[in-house]
Amino acid sequence: GESVGLHLPTLSVQEGDNSIINCAYSNSASDYFIWYKQESGKGPQFIIDIRSNMDKRQGQRVTVLLNKTVKHLSLQIAATQPGDSAVYFCAEKGGVGGSYIPTFGRGTSLIVHP
Amino acid sequence: EAQVTQNPRYLITVTGKKLTVTCSQNMNHEYMSWYRQDPGLGLRQIYYSMNVEVTDKGDVPEGYKVSRKEKRNFPLILESPSPNQTSLYFCASSFSASWNTEAFFGQGTRLTVV
Numbered sequence: 001g002e003s004v005g006l007h008l009p010t011l012s013v014q015e016g017d018n019s020i021i022n023c024a025y026s027n028s029a030s031d032y033f034i035w036y037k038q039e040s041g042k043g044p045q046f047i048i049d050i051r052s053n054m055d056k057r058q059g060q061r062v063t064v065l066l067n068k069t070v071k072h073l074s075l076q077i078a079a080t081q082p083g084d085s086a087v088y089f090c091a092e093k094g095g096v097g098g099s100y101i102p103t104f105g106r107g108t109s110l111i112v113h114p
Numbered sequence: 115e116a117q118v119t120q121n122p123r124y125l126i127t128v129t130g131k132k133l134t135v136t137c138s139q140n141m142n143h144e145y146m147s148w149y150r151q152d153p154g155l156g157l158r159q160i161y162y163s164m165n166v167e168v169t170d171k172g173d174v175p176e177g178y179k180v181s182r183k184e185k186r187n188f189p190l191i192l193e194s195p196s197p198n199q200t201s202l203y204f205c206a207s208s209f210s211a212s213w214n215t216e217a218f219f220g221q222g223t224r225l226t227v228v
């Protein structure tokens with residue numbers, strides 16, 4: 001079927017490398033951020049979230065970094081595996097003056113080569 | 115198993131023939147929403163519902179209708195589909211519309227209007 005990865009920024013890595021996926025968000029009032037993973041033919045799945053009172057949060061093999069000064073979010077994946085190949089979206093929500101409706105970024109396609 | 119279920123997964127229809135895409139969640143979530151996903155444009159919100167009988171327009175509501183008569187169901191209605199509504203559609207739900215909750219997505223419905 002048609003890939004949602006068409007026309008998206010693409011990051012290609014070798015299996016075992018660390019991956020860093022970046023996201024610039026738009027609303028300085030947003031105070032909750034989420035990373036989603038979307039595999040081919042599936043709906044987005046929650047990976048990790050972070051609130052604006054934090055600048056780093058770690059999960060299993062994933063770390064999210066938040067830099068509110070420059071409105072930048074990153075997702076780091078350690079020891080990337082072929083199963084990590086997917087499109088990754090960031091989403092922002094909330095905050096005074098912000099919206100409780102999530103706004104999604106366009107996504108980055110991660111390709112992991114064995 | 116907690117899930118969001120969309121039907122059908124694939125649909126080909128002709129211009130002008132009314133159709134409904136169903137969405138059901140079994141998590142007792144208050145907030146439900148519909149997105150369309152197009153190459154290069156990411157996820158765009160069509161409509162959302164804060165709770166039963168409460169619905170509102172998202173970013174791209176033209177040509178769509180929704181209803182929320184029961185908490186678990188949130189059907190998307192295309193009264194007179196047109197080819198520009200050919201897209202991949204996702205239903206999502208979350209516990210509430212508050213800022214610190216992630217969305218759970220269905221598997222998607224690929225709609226083609228000819």
